[in-house]
Amino acid sequence: MSSYEPHAIERKWQQVWEEAGAFVTPNPEDPASREARNSYVLEMLPYPSGELHMGHVLNYTLGDVVSHVRRRSGWSVLRPMGYDAFGLPAENAAIREGAHPREVTERNIAAIRGQIKRMGWSIDWTREVSTHEPEYYRWTQWIFLKLFEAGLAYRKAAPVKWCPNDQTVLANEQVIDGRCERCGAEVESRNLEQWMFKITDYADRLLDDMALLESWPERVLTMQRNWIGRSEGAEVTFRVEEVDEDVPVFTTRPDTLFGATFFVLAPEHPLVERFAERSPARDELRAYARHAAAKKTEERAAADEKTGVFTGFYAINPVNDAPIPIWVADYVLMDYGTGAIMAVPAHDERDFEFAEKFGLPIMQVVAPADGEAEAGLYVAHSDEEILVNSGPFTGLSSPEAKKAIVESLAGRGLGHAAVNYRLRDWLLSRQRYWGCPIPIIHCEACGIVPVPESELPVLLPEVDDYLPKGRSPLAAAEEWVNVSCPSCGGPALRETDTMDTFVDSSWYFLRYTDPRNDKAPFDRRLVDYWLPVNQYIGGIEHAILHLMYARFFTKALYDLDLLGFREPFARLFNQGMIYRFGAKMSKSKGNVVAPDELVDRYGADALRLYILFMGPADQDKEWQDTGVEGMWRFLSRLWRVVHDELDREPQEPGSTALARKAHETIHKVTDDIERRFVFNTPVAAVMELVNDISRDPADPASRFAVETAVALIQPYAPHIAEELWSALGHSRLWAAPWPVADESLLVRETVELVIQVNGRVRDRLQVAAGSPDEELVALARASERVQAHLSGPERRVVVVPDKLVNFVV
RNA sequence: GCCGGGGUGGCGGAACUGGUAGACGCGCUCGGCUUAAAACCGAGUGUCCGACGCGGACGUGGGGGUUCGAGACCCUCCCCCGGCACCA
Numbered sequence: 036m037s038s039y040e041p042h043a044i045e046r047k048w049q050q051v052w053e054e055a056g057a058f059v060t061p062n063p064e065d066p067a068s069r070e071a072r073n074s075y076v077l078e079m080l081p082y083p084s085g086e087l088h089m090g091h092v093l094n095y096t097l098g099d100v101v102s103h104v105r106r107r108s109g110w111s112v113l114r115p116m117g118y119d120a121f122g123l124p125a126e127n128a129a130i131r132e133g134a135h136p137r138e139v140t141e142r143n144i145a146a147i148r149g150q151i152k153r154m155g156w157s158i159d160w161t162r163e164v165s166t167h168e169p170e171y172y173r174w175t176q177w178i179f180l181k182l183f184e185a186g187l188a189y190r191k192a193a194p195v196k197w198c199p200n201d202q203t204v205l206a207n208e209q210v211i212d213g214r215c216e217r218c219g220a221e222v223e224s225r226n227l228e229q230w231m232f233k234i235t236d237y238a239d240r241l242l243d244d245m246a247l248l249e250s251w252p253e254r255v256l257t258m259q260r261n262w263i264g265r266s267e268g269a270e271v272t273f274r275v276e277e278v279d280e281d282v283p284v285f286t287t288r289p290d291t292l293f294g295a296t297f298f299v300l301a302p303e304h305p306l307v308e309r310f311a312e313r314s315p316a317r318d319e320l321r322a323y324a325r326h327a328a329a330k331k332t333e334e335r336a337a338a339d340e341k342t343g344v345f346t347g348f349y350a351i352n353p354v355n356d357a358p359i360p361i362w363v364a365d366y367v368l369m370d371y372g373t374g375a376i377m378a379v380p381a382h383d384e385r386d387f388e389f390a391e392k393f394g395l396p397i398m399q400v401v402a403p404a405d406g407e408a409e410a411g412l413y414v415a416h417s418d419e420e421i422l423v424n425s426g427p428f429t430g431l432s433s434p435e436a437k438k439a440i441v442e443s444l445a446g447r448g449l450g451h452a453a454v455n456y457r458l459r460d461w462l463l464s465r466q467r468y469w470g471c472p473i474p475i476i477h478c479e480a481c482g483i484v485p486v487p488e489s490e491l492p493v494l495l496p497e498v499d500d501y502l503p504k505g506r507s508p509l510a511a512a513e514e515w516v517n518v519s520c521p522s523c524g525g526p527a528l529r530e531t532d533t534m535d536t537f538v539d540s541s542w543y544f545l546r547y548t549d550p551r552n553d554k555a556p557f558d559r560r561l562v563d564y565w566l567p568v569n570q571y572i573g574g575i576e577h578a579i580l581h582l583m584y585a586r587f588f589t590k591a592l593y594d595l596d597l598l599g600f601r602e603p604f605a606r607l608f609n610q611g612m613i614y615r616f617g618a619k620m621s622k623s624k625g626n627v628v629a630p631d632e633l634v635d636r637y638g639a640d641a642l643r644l645y646i647l648f649m650g651p652a653d654q655d656k657e658w659q660d661t662g663v664e665g666m667w668r669f670l671s672r673l674w675r676v677v678h679d680e681l682d683r684e685p686q687e688p689g690s691t692a693l694a695r696k697a698h699e700t701i702h703k704v705t706d707d708i709e710r711r712f713v714f715n716t717p718v719a720a721v722m723e724l725v726n727d728i729s730r731d732p733a734d735p736a737s738r739f740a741v742e743t744a745v746a747l748i749q750p751y752a753p754h755i756a757e758e759l760w761s762a763l764g765h766s767r768l769w770a771a772p773w774p775v776a777d778e779s780l781l782v783r784e785t786v787e788l789v790i791q792v793n794g795r796v797r798d799r800l801q802v803a804a805g806s807p808d809e810e811l812v813a814l815a816r817a818s819e820r821v822q823a824h825l826s827g828p829e830r831r832v833v834v835v836p837d838k839l840v841n842f843v844v
Numbered sequence: 845g846c847c848g849g850g851g852u853g854g855c856g857g858a859a860c861u862g863g864u865a866g867a868c869g870c871g872c873u874c875g876g877c878u879u880a881a882a883a884c885c886g887a888g889u890g891u892c893c894g895a896c897g898c899g900g901a902c903g904u905g906g907g908g909g910u911u912c913g914a915g916a917c918c919c920u921c922c923c924c925c926g927g928c929a930c931c932a
Contacts, residue, residue: 254848254927261847261928268932286932299932335930371931378932385930457931575926612926648869650857654849655925659856661870669869671884711860719858719868726868789864794913796864820899833912839863843912 039674041638041667045754049155057769058106058157060113062548066564073111075565076102077544077604079573079581083118083125083165085143087150089613089620089646089658090574092630096643096751097610097652097714098572099156103750104708106157107773113565115547116151116158118144120167122536123201123217126469130501136469140167150631154639155753157769162550166471166539171546173492174556175539176474178588180485181595183475187233188463190483194370195462197225203466204229209580230473230532232461234587238263240601241458241586250606252653255578262579264457269441271377271450273298273350275361278309282350285372285455288379289444290436293425294400295377296390298350298361299343302327303369310346310361320344320363327365335365341389352377353449354440355426364389372455380412387412400424401433461584463535468501468508470533478520478527487521493529507531540581541588544568544603563599571604574612582607608653608712615658633663640752641667647714647751669722670755673744676728677759680741689735693727695780697736697743700724702776704747721748746774790815791841792824808834815840 052058063073078098081091102114120140129136144165151158164171182188196205200220204227209216234241242263245256268287275282286292300307302324311317311324323344327335343364350361359377366385367376380390380397390397399408404419420433428436444450464473472493474486486493496512509531510516520527548561582604589603612619615626633642644666650656704717721744728740742763749756749768760768783804788811790798798820802811812832815821825844833841 252848257847258927264928264931266931284932288932338930341930366930366932368931376932383932385932388930455931578927645869648856657856659870662856665869668884675884706860713860715856716858716860716868722868787864791863791913794863794911799864823899831912833863835863839913841863841912 037678039667039671039755041640041670041755044758045153045155045639048754048757049152051757052155052157052769053160055767057767058102058114059159059161060111062561063111063564066558066560072109073113073565074105074570075113075568076105076570077113077115077547077568077572079571079577080117080119080540080543081147082122083120083140083143083147085146087147087154087630089628089630090610092154092642093610093613093646093652094572094574095151095154095156096646097608098570099643099753100647100708100714100750101570101572102157103753103769104705104773106769107749107771109772113162113547114157114159115162115164115550116156116160117162117164117543117547118147118166119536119540119543120144120165121172121470121533121539123203123467123469126467126501129469136501137167140469153634154630154643157753162547164543164546164550166536166543167469169492169494170551170553172471172539174546175471175534175542176486176491176493177488177556178542178592179534179538180474180488180491181597182232182591183485185591185595187236187591188230189233190228190230192226192228193231193462194224194226195229197223197227199223201467204462204464227464229462230464230530230534232463232587234461234584235456235458237587237590238265238456238458239454240590241583244586244590244601247602248605248607251604252607252609255575255582255607255609258578259583262458262583266455268453268455269437269444269450270373270453271444272353272448273375273377274353275306275348275350277313277348278306280306280309282306282375283373284375284377285453286377288382288437289440289450290422290425290428290431290433291379291382291400292352292354292377292440293422293428294379294381294398295352295359296380296396296398297359297378297386299364299367299376299378299389300346300361301367301369301374302363302365304363304374306375307346307363310348314347316344316347320346324363327363330365338365341366341385341392343389343393345393353444353447360395362389362393370459371457382413384412384414398424404432461535461587463538464532465535466507466531467533468495468498470536471539472509473530473532473534475530476518476520476527477530478523478525480525481520481522481527484520484522484527490521495533507533509533537580537584541584542592544585545592545598557598559598566598567600567602567605570606570608572608572610575609578609610652611650611655613649613658614655617657620658628658628660637663637667638670638754640755641670644670644718644748644751648718650715652714669725670752672729673725673748674755674759676725676732677741677745677762679732680728680737681762683732683737685738686733686735688739690780691734691736693731693734693740694736695783696724696727697740698776698780700747701743701774702781705773705776708750717747718751743774746771786837788815788837789839790818790821791839792821793843794841795824797821797824804837806837808836811836811840815842 076098078094102112106112125140126136129139179188196210198205198215198220200218201215205215210222214221242265266287268285269289270283270285272281272283307324311320314320343362346361346363348361349358352359378386380386381399382401400423401420402408402423404421408423422428422431422436428439431439441450441452472495474493476484476486478484496509496515498508498512500511501508516529518527518529545557545562548565549557552558585603590601592598593601618624618626620627630642641663645663700720703720707713707717724744728737745756745759757768785801786804788800788802789796798818800814802814811834825842827844829842829844831843
């Protein structure tokens with residue numbers, strides 16, 4: 036008898052699938068009819084680093100199991116693959132090697148494509164796209180122009196986060212603890228003209244439309260909510276007579292206005308210099324402001340003690356006309372709210388700390404509903420608080436007072452209700468080579484002029500030097516840069532910045548539906564047919580950036596009437612991280628296990644099986660080096676069991692315990708994958724079935740059980756399953772209907788009855804299913820083991836039919 | 845500090861709706877096969893006690909509670925992982 040040799044089998048079936056177009060899903064002839072059951076299963080596209088890692092293996096195997104089961108259950112499944120190919124790593128590698136980034140990228144793509152194919156994932160390769168190809172980025176540029184026309188892309192001089200190592204600007208989202216997300220260098224602040232997307236216009240919809248999502252992990256929604264950081268309150272104007280200025284502040288607590296005993300400006304606030312000009316203490320003021328502004332936010336936050344300087348000026352509190360001293364302090368941030376605050380030390384921890392340190396007055400204006408105002412800090416924690424010392428508003432509850440005070444201010448033009456967000460606009464300019472060119476021309480006469488649609492794509496020019504120098508390497512391509520203005524024909528310059536790669540990946544899921552369209556980024560009927568994505572799968576690291584940008588793009592395109600849905604991904608699943616020796620697998624830690632080596636040794640099927648068998652797909656878990664070998668042993672056992680079956684004389688099929696076990700396994704595997712979305716326990720269930728088969732190979736149901744095991748393991752281990760399926764005399768398992776459990780066989784004739792005394796198990800009996808309660812109690816009472824514990828008066832008997840009898844004595 | 849996820853044998857984990865804790869796999873032990881080893885096959889494997897073929901006690905991070913019955917529900921505390929954090 037032959038033994039299990041994965042490599043030849045895997046090569047063979049991969050070729051068969053390719054030749055048969057087994058996983059090619061054509062678009063419907065009439066996308067308007069939604070009769071067909073269709074499902075879009077999407078995993079986040081890989082960055083082509085040339086190296087497939089275990090995270091990919093988990094991600095794509097997960098999607099593969101879902102796709103196979105849906106396909107075999109009669110669904111039309113869209114399952115594409117592509118590459119997020121622009122970006123710094125390829126460019127840095129190119130600089131190191133002296134090669135062109137395109138060369139490095141395409142070499143990496145070829146490598147990773149080869150690895151993906153070796154894994155045998157059921158991908159529709161006719162839809163492959165890569166974001167660095169002009170056929171793709173032409174439409175990235177087209178979308179950019181649509182957003183520009185709609186006023187959603189704009190240019191602005193702004194203090195930006197600058198990475199001195201990568202020599203480029205970063206998005207806020209790419210700065211982690213004051214360091215560059217990619218290289219870890221400390222980020223600096225620079226003032227530059229940059230392109231921005233107006234994602235802040237969509238802040239409320241990004242929050243509210245979460246209600247449209249079918250199933251997203253709670254933690255992702257929470258992270259996005261925190262990131263958007265919506266807070267409701269009021270903008271209130273304070274008058275500074277000496278400089279004839281009205282200074283607005285944002286507050287979430289307008290009800291505490293009577294307790295505002297001082298006023299604080301951020302060190303970067305423009306008024307600080309105005310004050311300094313007129314102040315005898317100008318040197319001290321300027322020194323503090325300069326010193327504080329230079330510090331990073333993180334350093335400021337980490338400071339043990341509050342610092343600050345009195346300006347010598349006063350602001351008028353609009354509710355009671357009281358003049359309050361204006362300070363400059365670095366605990367107030369220029370980039371949130373208005374860069375100025377009213378300080379209410381009695382009811383805000385930070386203001387309290389500051390007031391204590393500098394001896395400023397502290398006045399209670401809010402008290403607990405059932406108590407007296409007490410000196411010191413009192414931070415409200417419910418809506419039950421009552422106002423005190425607040426003039427005409429004294430006695431109102433906090434929520435009433437908020438409304439009343441804002442209304443009264445609004446009546447005098449000194450304030451209004453306001454909402455503030457932590458979310459900033461998306462800075463998309465990058466001063467690097469390997470990215471999508473921004474299709475804009477700067478004309479001396481006309482200003483900013485979009486490149487006409489007919490001239491797209493604006494191709495990346497060839498340059499000799501990609502080294503970052505603080506301006507885009509594209510600026511060196513003079514012939515490319517110097518153009519005539521499309522509007523007036525005069526001399527003009529091309530925009531030399533490229534786009535953040537997150538722009539490329541904010542719409543790729545739309546392109547897959549119509550990847551070769553050269554008239555438009557996609558056909559609206561096709562995106563409306565396939566989207567929203569039914570199941571999106573990827574890592575938690577994209578909880579904020581990619582997922583929020585993709586949601587924003589979808590909404591913007593919806594508003595432009597280019598598609599008919601408001602959320603791109605109905606269901607999201609985040610796979611857990613894989614650890615080894617207690618740490619996340621990473622090159623720097625030296626604890627990486629290469630998928631390729633395992634495939635060489637045990638085959639793709641064993642690896643696919645182990646990566647899902649390891650544990651719950653959404654939880655972090657520890658890699659076991661012996662795990663894949665164990666799966667290889669299981670597959671060898673399955674191989675043997677099938678061939679033993681083939682070697683035996685065919686027998687009359689019979690309905691035995693093994694037949695029931697097979698049906699139970701069908702039920703369990705199907706339910707786990709489809710309803711529970713768990714992937715480890717189905718493998719265990721099939722293993723149990725195989726164990727049962729080998730326990731009695733002569734069982735009349737063995738043929739059925741063997742075929743069931745093969746049919747059920749196919750989504751996990753498609754190559755061996757296909758091979759065994761054809762050995763069993765069938766063909767095309769990839770298209771064979773998913774097994775259906777016979778409900779009647781799931782009903783057991785006898786059940787195990789657990790007998791407890793005082794909740795402790797004392798005996799177990801086989802009894803006929805559906806026996807009446809009295810019979811169960813009588814049988815239970817008859818048990819010797821039970822009687823030994825039935826001393827003392829019986830107080831109660833609990834019966835759970837077909838399950839358990841509990842005597843309480 | 846706030847938010848989210850976790851804590852079950854030597855290890856990864858199972859137990860879905862409160863009803864047999866430890867499925868399945870890894871590892872380990874013993875036995876078979878073998879000149880031998882590997883592979884493979886069979887048996888065993890939570891801890892402790894005992895007149896070890898029957899049995900008993902303990903046991904899901906700690907403490908308390910609800911219940912006939914809790915790994916699961918409630919209260920409280922501890923620990924680990926991830927995110928956010930001077931955001932007014």
